[in-house]
Amino acid sequence: MRRTNLTELAGNPNFISGIYNYCDRWCERCPFTTRCLVYAQEKEDEDDSPESRDLNNEAFWRKLASVFQETRELITKWAEEAGIDLSQATEEAETSRVKRRDRTGQSRLARAGKAYANAVSQWFREFDQIISVSDDPSESDTEQTERLEEAREVIQWYQYQIAVKTMRALSSLDDETADPEDDEFPRDSDGSAKVALIGIDRSISAWRIIQICLPERAQLIVPFIMQLEQLRRRTERKFPAARDFIRPGFDEILGQPN
Secondary structure, three states: OOOOOHHHHHOOOOOOOOHHHHOOOOHHHOOOHHHOHHHHHHHOOOOOOHHHHHHHHHHHHHHHHHHHHHHHHHHHHHHHHHOOOOHHHHHHHHHHOOOOOOOHHHOHHHHHHHHHHHHHHHHHHHHHHHHHHHOOHHHOOHHHHHHHHHHHHHHHHHOOHHHHHHHHHHHHHHHHHHOHHHHHOOOHHHHHHHHHHHHHHHHHHHHHHHHHHOHHHHHHHHHHHHHHHHHHHHHHHHOOOHHHOOOOOHHHHHOOOO
16 A cells, blocks of 8 residues: 555545544544545554544544533532532632742642542552452453443553643743733633543542442542542633634544533
């Protein structure tokens, strides 16, 4: 098969300009691989059908989004039971506005993202040890196992990316504040923050799926969901326009914020 050169690929009107700038780099789960120049460059010689994969991935994310909506209704209840004041995140953010900003890597948001990532690693290490000792694979339910694996895959994909995208958003915000003339253009800080928020939303949904699959461990998962919810609120407070940022392709085609 003749390999298409970059000039020919770039001239394809089907590709969406800049769609790769604010994605999560999870090409295997992306519903727009057929419209991405970067993906086309990397995967041109593969024989599988990207059109079929795109449709399956879109259905996967829509199903996960429905779980997120259900979980948000439970978060308030869990917060009350745990004695957590979710409004505190907003109050703390408001107070911090009048204080000197920390360096990006040491900011409250960045530290919260790193703390979450480390806690996730520890939880799965302990979970794997328990499973290896107590579970008999022959008795496992195939469908439930698949749901668990998919949920785990989502959690671990975004585990570190949330902190990375948050730090990029904070760094960009510093640059934008130093150069206010760029206000007429979409803010990279908002785009990066939106990717972080999408990772948070999807991680909350995935943790909820694990709760449903493992009811005996449901209470052990509540702290992760609450941690993500507080991080979500702080991020939205720091970047109030992030949810409205229009990512090329994703938000334009779907017609609604993701």
